[in-house]
Amino acid sequence: MISPYVRRHRLATELIRLREEHGYSTQRLATAVGIPRQRISQLQNGHVRPNDAEIMRILNVLKVGDRRWQQITTIAREAAERGWWEKFRDEMGPSQALYADLEAGARAIAEYQTLLPGLLQIPAFTEVRMRVNRGPRSEDFDPTRALEARQIRQRILHRDGGPSYEVIIDELAVRRHAAPPDVVRAQLDHLVQIGRERKKKITIRVLPISVTVPGYVVPGSPFFTYRYPDPGDPVVVAVEMARRDLVLTDPAETNGYLDQYRRLQQAALTHDESLDFLATVAEELPAYTGSRR
Structure with a gap:
């Protein structure tokens, strides 16, 4: 689909x-x-x-x-088709439903993130972020269903014929804890493990704080790019915004983000360097003690 x-x-x-x-x-x-x-x-x-x-x-x-x-x-x-996300759009939240739609059938997904990426999050980390994030939600929003939806979305990275996936993570997302330290450690350990096991399809790169991105590029927000098998389909860029995410399909609007991403790639650590860095940071944190509810 x-x-x-x-x-x-x-x-x-x-x-x-x-x-x-x-x-x-x-x-x-x-x-x-x-x-x-x-x-x-x-x-x-x-x-x-x-x-x-x-x-x-x-x-x-x-x-x-x-x-x-x-x-x-x-x-x-x-x-005109309706995806699985349509059945509980309000329960999972409109933003997550939008991303599930864009991910469907993609050939390649890439993103720049200032938070540890959703498609690679462990449930314990996601649960913390859902409690903290109080953005727009319908009365029907259900954290349990939202977590289930996130796990369904993650399956695309493990499916035969699924998309290639690359994420560039700002070092601040690694250094600044967005969850309790032991949960962050478990999350970083997971990134290292999946990065090593799925190296042919999943690329994880860290953008060091100390580097200068070519052209002095400093993205204002996290953003995603999506490419599809049919060359006639547009390259899509989705930009995370505070209230409502922005989706762009016009090349006049997407080309600037694609250029930004290429520059970020030039500045980021390699996949292997990034995994070594994440493993080192994880070792400084306490071991995971179990989910918090």
């Missing part, structure tokens, strides 16, 4: 391209198809799930050939 969010944006791009190729304005197309102009605009913005009937009516009006018809109807079907 490819991210429905990403496929909606791919569908939007294809519909705009088709409409412009045939010389239709949005209003003219809406009139010809018999669909409200607002609905056409929403489809072109990737803001709504399409349905088969309306997409076929658009393709009929634009007299689309068989090959392209098949391509676009396939994209539309995938754009």
Whole structure:
């Protein structure tokens, strides 16, 4: 399953391209198809799930050939799919549901983090962060379900055919404890273990405090990049924000983040150096004594 969010944006791009190729304005197309102009605009913005009937009516009006018809109807079907996260979006939180969507079907995931990364967190560390983080939540938010959702998301890194994954962790995330010291130690030990066991698919790199990133780059927020198997799908960048995360698909907006990430890669320790560093820091902390509730 490819991210429905990403496929909606791919569908939007294809519909705009088709409409412009045939010389239709949005209003003219809406009139010809018999669909409200607002609905056409929403489809072109990737803001709504399409349905088969309306997409076929658009393709009929634009007299689309068989090959392209098949391509676009396939994209539309995938754009309308509902992932496992839809069943308990409110319980797991909208932010985590969004990331679960973006991760679906990704070929490569990379992130810059100022906190030990969620896809590699142990349950004890996640539990602490959920208690501390009091961001926007619905009345239905359930910490237990949210933790279950995090564990489901983590499975993609261990699945056959799953994405490659790289994280650049700011050294401050390692030095500044975001949980009790023994939990931090268990978390760091886990990063070292998984980094060694899954070296072909998982890359962990630490950005030292002492380095100067080329171009004096200092990211303002953690961010993620997602690439997908279909070269026609956009490269997606998600930026963690205080109230609501920002998702970018326009190359004019994503290219700056991709350039930042390349510069961070140039400055970060190698994978092996990073694991040695994490192991050294972990040894300075007390052994894990068990979960806290």
